[in-house]
Every structure is written in C-alpha cells, then in structure tokens.
Amino acid sequence: MKNIFIKQIFVLSLMAISVVANSQDAMLKYNFVKGKTYVLNTQLNNNIVQTMGGQEMKMESGINSTSEFLVENVDEKGNATILVSLKDASVASKIPAMGRDTTMKFNDLNEQTRVVITSAGKNISSASVSAGNVSMMLGSVEKFTKFIQLPEKSVKVGEKWSDKLVDSIKSSPQSPVNLVITTDFEFSFVGTEVVDGVELTKISFTGALQINGSGNQMGMDLFVEGNGKSEGVLYFNPKSSLVVKTDTNTEMDMNIAVSGQQNMTMPMNQSMKTITTLVEK
Amino acid sequence: MKKTFLITIACLMLTGNAISQKNPVQGLEQITPELLKKYIYYLASDSMKGRNTPSKELDLAADYISKELASMGVQPVNGTYFQNIPFCSTNLDVDKSSLKVTIAGETKSFKLKTDFTPFEMTANAAVEASIVFVGYGITAPEYNYDDYKGIDVKGKIVLVMKHEPGEKDEKSPFEGEKDSKYSMLNEKLENAKNHGAVGMLVVTDPLNHIMMTPQGYPWPSLSRFLPQDNLPIVLCKKENSIPLAQVGESVIKYLFGSVDSLKNIQKRIDKSNSPASYELASAKCELSTILKTKEYIAKNVVGYIEGRDKKLKNELVIIGGHYDHVGFMSHHKEGEDYIFNGADDNASGTAGVMATAKAFTAMSVKPKRSILFILFAGEEKGLYGSDYYVEHPLYPLDKSVAMLNMDMIGRNGNDTLQIDGFEFNPDLAKIMLKEAKNFGLKQIEGKEYLFERSDHFNFFKQGITAVDISSGLHNDYHTVRDNPETINPLKVALISKLTFKTAWIMANEKKHYKILPLKRNK
Structure with a gap:
C-alpha cells in the first residue's frame, strides 16, 4: 500500500525551525532582579505551504504559550541565572484542504531549563532541568530562552548594530533533522513611542536566515536547505531595562529532499508572525 | 438403453458444470497456505532487495511471476507476460x-x-x-x-x-x-x-x-x-x-x-x-x-484466461495487486537489517493473485467472462503501474466489469478482513460480504480514507467497480520488519479464496455492477 505519510514528518521539524527564528527577537537587554519572576507570553502563527506539481498544500498552526522566568541569582558581573519554566501551551493546527482541525492544550507543564546570561544578553550556558514531549514539540524550552546579544553601549536614534549567530538543533524523535541555522540581524534604534501609556524605546530589525540540515527517519535520508527574511520591532522599557514586547514577521523558503523509500524533492514556504510580551509577575 | 445412458451422462455433465459454477471446489482446493508461503518467501527474500521500482530485483520478481503463470497455463497477452512502463527522472541542464x-x-x-x-x-x-x-x-x-x-x-x-x-x-x-x-x-x-x-x-x-x-x-x-x-x-x-x-x-x-x-x-x-x-x-x-531526462523501464506482469461464453468472453474481470515495494536503505549500520522485504506489502497480495490464477486454471469449466491478472509495478511510487495500465489498457476498459485488488493480505487475526471501498461498490460488496462469511472472515470493516491508496482506485476512477481487499495495517507496515516469517499463510489463503470465489461469481453472470460517486472534500 502506498505510503502518504511522508509529507507529514516535515511539519514537526519545521516547528522547531520557527521557534529558533522567533527566538532571535525574544529579548533585548536584561536587568533581571534576583528573586523576581517574569511572565513571557508568546503568540505564534505559522503557515506552511508545500508545493508539488503546481498544487499547494497549506498547513496553519498557532502556538500560545506562557513561560515564567525566575531570576535565581545575579552575580557581581551582572550575569543572571534564570530558571525558565514553560507553564501552559496550546497548539492549534489546521490543514484546510484535508478538513483537519486540531487543538491541543497543555496546562501546568513546568518543563524547565536553567540559563545563565550576561547583562548584554549573551548566553553563557543553558541546561535542561526537566523536559517532556510538549517542550520538544514546541522546539524545547532551551531554544525559547536564547537571547539576542545587544551592544554594550548606549545607542542613539538611527544607530544600527548587528548580531550574527550560528546555531544548531540536534535531531530528536519529534524532529529527525540535524539543523544548522545562521542568522544575521541588523537592529536600528528608531526612537521612543508611547504604548499603553508607557514610554518605550522602539527598535526595528531586519534579518536574514539560512538553514541547512540532514537526518534520517524510517530508513529515509532527509535534507533541508533554505533561506529567509525576518523583520519586526522590539519595545524596550528603559525603566525596567527589559524588552517588554516584540512583533516579528518571518518568512522562509526551503527545499526539502527525501531519499530512500521514495525520492522526493519539494519546495516549502513558511511564514510566521510572532508577538511576545513580558511582564513582571 | 443407449439413448437413456447418453441422456444420463449429459445430465450429469450439466449438473457437474452447475455445481462447479456455484461452488468452484477444484479451484478453491488449489489455494493452499503452502503454495502461498512458497511465493511469499521467494518474493520477500533478501535477494529481492525490497523490489524497488525500477530495479533489477523487480525485474527478477517479474520473471518469476511470469514463469509461474506460464507453468499454470495462464496465457500471455499479445504474446508477452509483460507490459513495459516507461519511467523518467528529469534534472535541469x-x-x-x-x-x-x-x-x-x-x-x-x-x-x-x-x-x-x-x-x-x-x-x-x-x-x-x-x-x-x-x-x-x-x-x-x-x-x-x-x-x-x-x-x-x-x-x-x-x-x-x-x-x-x-x-x-x-x-x-x-x-x-x-x-x-x-x-x-x-x-x-x-x-x-x-x-x-x-x-x-x-x-x-x-x-x-x-x-x-x-x-x-x-x-x-x-x-x-x-x-x-x-x-x-x-x-x-x-x-x-x-x-x-x-x-x-x-x-x-x-x-x-x-x-x-x-x-x-x-x-x-x-x-x-x-x-x-x-x-x-x-x-x-x-x-x-533545458532538461536532462533519464529513462527507465519497469514492467506490469499480465496473464489472461479466456472466457468460454461466446459473447461474455469479451468482458473481463481483473484480479490484481502490486508486486513492487520500496527497496532498501542505502545508508545503514553494519549488521543492521536494511531491506524492506515487503512480505505483507505486497508479496502477500502478489501470491494471492498467483494462487487465484492457479485456481482458475484448475477449473474443468472455464468462466463465462475472461479473467485478466495484473501484477503492478510502481505502486509504492504513486500507483504508477495501474495508472499506466488504465492509460494504455490491453483490453477495452469499457469491457472490464470489475477489478479486485489484493494489497497486504497476510496479517492480523484469522477472521478479520478489510475491504476498502465497499460503500462505493454496492453490488460487488453484496457478493463479497456474503461470501466472506463462508470463509470464516467475520470481522469485516472498510476504511474510506484508504480507498484511494492502492491500484484498484485507478480502475474505479474509470467507472469500473473496484475494491481493495486487505487484512489491514499493522506496526510493521513500511518497516524492515515486514518479513516473510510474520505472515500468516492461512490468512493469505482465506482472502485469496474469497477473491477467487468473488471473481468466479462475477465472471459467470451477465450483470454489470453499480458504483457510487466518492464523497470528497471540496
């Protein structure tokens, strides 16, 4: 019997990609206070289009998640040790052409990662404390908590700075491809803006992404290559010295190849809109 | 006395024909677990390297099937047991x-x-x-x-x-x-x-x-x-x-x-x-x-038994199944099982078609309608063998009255049966559901979502009543664990007998069979 499940295996791996792309705009600068807890809400809408023979198959998904950041320690250099707990998540997915519509909710997950970052946002270390299937599916808590490194100097309106990062994601049962992702972002200090009655510093950014990867599943070799663009804004609260809101649009064109039981190569487009908000608990 | 004797002999012959038409015991007796096991162990052996389309191992399997058909007395079509299918792979220059x-x-x-x-x-x-x-x-x-x-x-x-x-x-x-x-x-x-x-x-x-x-x-x-x-x-x-x-x-x-x-x-x-x-x-x-195209040939294997009725022999009942599988892993660790032997998928269905052919040839009375056996290549790549056949039929499609497809018939319980598509083939389903119970196949179900996933579907799209007969999915599906020793030859025999009996009934009546339109998502 002909196996039509092959296409579905890509979805999970791409969820991981989307989260990494998203993670680049998660935070700007940190002035975490020992003992305080912050709550990060993330809304991610993700559209994947696979094309074959001029026909398109669309898959839509949305993730709403809540994570808590407990600042366990801040050392004399300003490096913060933070326990990040993924608390709640809901994942909705839809394949309009197949009439499939699924929503999954996960409460009180408490899947945790401990991260140590510099005051500029540079990641010193991260280690999983407790992980389960849900965080794996969402791209892992660890990936959620990678922070953008910011210039360690005061910036003026119109000033630009860049952040280039090469990251990797190891394969897992949920995402069978080892991925290498290169991101090259340029940030620009736009000025100040009043949002919900609070004066915030607005920073815009654009970025380029490149992705390569390979793996194996069910005896088939899998390959991924692609590139993308990202653009959006960050809002930085100078009083708390925290990034309190981000709004990002990311689009990636990827090529997927499978060899083994079937030889197949297909293009894929993935577009994501991500909004995050951070508040003190 | 002589006249009475001749009449008696004639009556006995007619009665015998009538009995064999209703209950084709001679044919059913040919379908044995031992025969099916022999076919399956050959087709799903490691030497067949998973019968990928196209491959030399698939060609070896085609040769084996054709020789078996020939030895039974099944006839070739237009002088050959093969229908060549041209496959292409294209790259950009x-x-x-x-x-x-x-x-x-x-x-x-x-x-x-x-x-x-x-x-x-x-x-x-x-x-x-x-x-x-x-x-x-x-x-x-x-x-x-x-x-x-x-x-x-x-x-x-x-x-x-x-x-x-x-x-x-x-x-x-x-x-x-x-x-x-x-x-x-x-x-x-x-x-x-x-x-x-x-x-x-x-x-x-x-x-x-x-x-x-x-x-x-x-x-x-x-x-x-x-x-x-x-x-x-x-x-x-x-x-x-x-x-x-x-x-x-x-x-x-x-x-x-x-x-x-x-x-x-x-x-x-x-x-x-x-x-x-x-x-x-x-x-x-x-x-x-500018494109660079490489061409390959794979083969459908075909065999024919001509019907005995002057008019009805121009009509066909088709019995088929795919004999290809998905090959082997090109990258694997030392000592690791790397061959997708495809014993259930679909050496079992291939064996079923071959045994059904043997059953038809064993009948002293031929069916009224003709029978065409087709073992398809390229099913796993996209139902290509059956797609090619319906685009290039060896006999007119409007004379093909039914297609019975066997795909994965060797697993799960002895009394279970899956007939995908019976809701769209009410006349065929009626015959089959009635006969299934005679073979102890009592737990019968159909999965609508699987109806489009095997070779029968290309015939159904042409307006021909067609179902897929299966013993259902299992955890070894499309894994290297789909090996001959996991097959239940008795189950293969039961389903093959059911297929033979259904085909026998259909090949001996004048009736044409209704199909219903698919319910599709817009």
Whole structure:
C-alpha cells in the first residue's frame, strides 16, 4: 500500500525551525532582579505551504504559550541565572484542504531549563532541568530562552548594530533533522513611542536566515536547505531595562529532499508572525 | 438403453458444470497456505532487495511471476507476460538554461537560482517573445474575473503573480481566505496555454510575502546540498507544456522598476477585484529551460484466461495487486537489517493473485467472462503501474466489469478482513460480504480514507467497480520488519479464496455492477 505519510514528518521539524527564528527577537537587554519572576507570553502563527506539481498544500498552526522566568541569582558581573519554566501551551493546527482541525492544550507543564546570561544578553550556558514531549514539540524550552546579544553601549536614534549567530538543533524523535541555522540581524534604534501609556524605546530589525540540515527517519535520508527574511520591532522599557514586547514577521523558503523509500524533492514556504510580551509577575 | 445412458451422462455433465459454477471446489482446493508461503518467501527474500521500482530485483520478481503463470497455463497477452512502463527522472541542464530580458535595446542576463528557477512542469524548450503582465493569470467566469480579458497573449510570454486576489481577505470573492482552485499554479499554466501563451514567468505576490526569491523547483543540479541523485522517478509524460520559471526580485526590479511598483499594482487589483493586465511594450524575453531526462523501464506482469461464453468472453474481470515495494536503505549500520522485504506489502497480495490464477486454471469449466491478472509495478511510487495500465489498457476498459485488488493480505487475526471501498461498490460488496462469511472472515470493516491508496482506485476512477481487499495495517507496515516469517499463510489463503470465489461469481453472470460517486472534500 502506498505510503502518504511522508509529507507529514516535515511539519514537526519545521516547528522547531520557527521557534529558533522567533527566538532571535525574544529579548533585548536584561536587568533581571534576583528573586523576581517574569511572565513571557508568546503568540505564534505559522503557515506552511508545500508545493508539488503546481498544487499547494497549506498547513496553519498557532502556538500560545506562557513561560515564567525566575531570576535565581545575579552575580557581581551582572550575569543572571534564570530558571525558565514553560507553564501552559496550546497548539492549534489546521490543514484546510484535508478538513483537519486540531487543538491541543497543555496546562501546568513546568518543563524547565536553567540559563545563565550576561547583562548584554549573551548566553553563557543553558541546561535542561526537566523536559517532556510538549517542550520538544514546541522546539524545547532551551531554544525559547536564547537571547539576542545587544551592544554594550548606549545607542542613539538611527544607530544600527548587528548580531550574527550560528546555531544548531540536534535531531530528536519529534524532529529527525540535524539543523544548522545562521542568522544575521541588523537592529536600528528608531526612537521612543508611547504604548499603553508607557514610554518605550522602539527598535526595528531586519534579518536574514539560512538553514541547512540532514537526518534520517524510517530508513529515509532527509535534507533541508533554505533561506529567509525576518523583520519586526522590539519595545524596550528603559525603566525596567527589559524588552517588554516584540512583533516579528518571518518568512522562509526551503527545499526539502527525501531519499530512500521514495525520492522526493519539494519546495516549502513558511511564514510566521510572532508577538511576545513580558511582564513582571 | 443407449439413448437413456447418453441422456444420463449429459445430465450429469450439466449438473457437474452447475455445481462447479456455484461452488468452484477444484479451484478453491488449489489455494493452499503452502503454495502461498512458497511465493511469499521467494518474493520477500533478501535477494529481492525490497523490489524497488525500477530495479533489477523487480525485474527478477517479474520473471518469476511470469514463469509461474506460464507453468499454470495462464496465457500471455499479445504474446508477452509483460507490459513495459516507461519511467523518467528529469534534472535541469544548468548550462543550457537561461533567461535574458531586453528593454529598449538593453539586454540583461539573469542567473539561475538567484534570479530565476524553472518549475518541474516546464517544457524542455526555449522561447523568445514579448512579455505580457496578466495579474494573477486567472480566468474565473463564476467570479466575473478574467486577467486575460481584452489582452492578446498568443505567441507571447505571460508574467503572472502567485495566488489570487484578496488571498488573506476573508471577504474575497475567491472563497475568502480559503484558496480557490484558481490560486494553484497548474491551473494558471493551463489557462496561459489555453490563451496561446508560449511561456510563463511567475512572481511571488509581493503584498503577502517578504521573500521574493525565485524558488521554482528545487532541482538537485542547482543545489550544493541536496543529493544529486535525489530525483523522483515518475511516469514519462508526453510533452505538453511551455517554458515556465519563477523569477525573483532582480527581474521584478528590471521589469517594474521596483518591487513596490508591483505591490501597488497588486493592491489595485485586490481592492477593485478587477484585472490590471498590460503588455510590457518594449520588453523582450528569451527563456530557455533545458532538461536532462533519464529513462527507465519497469514492467506490469499480465496473464489472461479466456472466457468460454461466446459473447461474455469479451468482458473481463481483473484480479490484481502490486508486486513492487520500496527497496532498501542505502545508508545503514553494519549488521543492521536494511531491506524492506515487503512480505505483507505486497508479496502477500502478489501470491494471492498467483494462487487465484492457479485456481482458475484448475477449473474443468472455464468462466463465462475472461479473467485478466495484473501484477503492478510502481505502486509504492504513486500507483504508477495501474495508472499506466488504465492509460494504455490491453483490453477495452469499457469491457472490464470489475477489478479486485489484493494489497497486504497476510496479517492480523484469522477472521478479520478489510475491504476498502465497499460503500462505493454496492453490488460487488453484496457478493463479497456474503461470501466472506463462508470463509470464516467475520470481522469485516472498510476504511474510506484508504480507498484511494492502492491500484484498484485507478480502475474505479474509470467507472469500473473496484475494491481493495486487505487484512489491514499493522506496526510493521513500511518497516524492515515486514518479513516473510510474520505472515500468516492461512490468512493469505482465506482472502485469496474469497477473491477467487468473488471473481468466479462475477465472471459467470451477465450483470454489470453499480458504483457510487466518492464523497470528497471540496
């Protein structure tokens, strides 16, 4: 019997990609206070289009998640040790052409990662404390908590700075491809803006992404290559010295190849809109 | 006395015929677990390397099946047991494919992959013509929308945007946010050809996307990362296309001045839901998409038993199943099982067809209708063997009254049976469901979602009553664990007997069998 499940295996791996792309705009600068807890809400809408023979198959998904950041320690250099707990998540997915519509909710997950970052946002270390299937599916808590490194100097309106990062994601049962992702972002200090009655510093950014990867599943070799663009804004609260809101649009064109039981190569487009908000608990 | 004796003999012969027609014991006795086991162990042995399409091991399997059919007395068709199927894999010739655009006498050459990429549906051809922008390239009378209205594109290259007006507008006349069929590229290509265009360039609709890269098709020859031998092997098709490529930002800028200019045109179209097509008066385009195609041959194995009825022998009952599987893992660890033996999928169904053929040849009375046995290649690649057969039938399809397909018949409980598609084949289902119980197959179910996933479906699409007979899915499906020792030969025998009995009944009645339309998602 002909196996039509092959296409579905890509979805999970791409969820991981989307989260990494998203993670680049998660935070700007940190002035975490020992003992305080912050709550990060993330809304991610993700559209994947696979094309074959001029026909398109669309898959839509949305993730709403809540994570808590407990600042366990801040050392004399300003490096913060933070326990990040993924608390709640809901994942909705839809394949309009197949009439499939699924929503999954996960409460009180408490899947945790401990991260140590510099005051500029540079990641010193991260280690999983407790992980389960849900965080794996969402791209892992660890990936959620990678922070953008910011210039360690005061910036003026119109000033630009860049952040280039090469990251990797190891394969897992949920995402069978080892991925290498290169991101090259340029940030620009736009000025100040009043949002919900609070004066915030607005920073815009654009970025380029490149992705390569390979793996194996069910005896088939899998390959991924692609590139993308990202653009959006960050809002930085100078009083708390925290990034309190981000709004990002990311689009990636990827090529997927499978060899083994079937030889197949297909293009894929993935577009994501991500909004995050951070508040003190 | 002599007369009475002759009448008695004649009566006995007629009674015997009547009995064998109703209960074909001679045939049923041929279908034994031992015979089926022999076939399965041969076809699913490691030496068959998973019977990939195409492969020399698949050819070896075809030879084995044909020799077995011949030894039973099953006849070849047109002098051969094989129907050759041409398969092709196609790559882009990067040295000969090119795009040049001339505006006001100034010619600019564009680069493959960074500026333009042909799609897999492109023609192996080169074309030179002027360019006409035709918006989304849609002609949709039901939405009162026609990008080609008042524009002559005969002999010209059309430039179209992807998708459709108001793609992300829930109030769009094109079915809101849901894609209508007109958003699909193959629909735009057909429309362009119907209007006489000789080439087509495609751009990403800039209003809804920030990536304007010319993605086209991911040809391995354009990639340093994707494996070069990773081309799909598909049925060779007759050339019926035009050069077709996606173009990126640099081409858009050259033709429109900027991406924003195109975005503004798209905004106008979306807002007014009316086309904004026009000829790019001074623009000439040379588009060359040259392909390198490698051809392969795989074989359907066929065998024929002619019916005995003068009229009904022109009609056929087809019994089939695929004999290919998915091959083996090219990369594997030392000592690791790497062969997808496909014992259940579908050495079991192949064995079932062969045993059914043996049962028919063992009958002292031939059926009224003729029987055609087909073992298909290329099922695992996309039902290609049966697709090719219905496109190139050896006997008229309108004389083919039924198709019984056996696919994976050797697993799960002794009394279980799965008949996919019986709700769409009520007459056939009636016969089969009644007979199944006589073979102890009492737990019968059908899975509608599996109905389109084996070779019978290509016959059903031609209006022929057709079902897939199976023992159902299991955890070893498409794994290296689908080995001969996991097969229950008794189960294979029971399902083969049911198939033989059903085919026997159908081959001995005049009736034609009703099918019902599929319920499909729009």
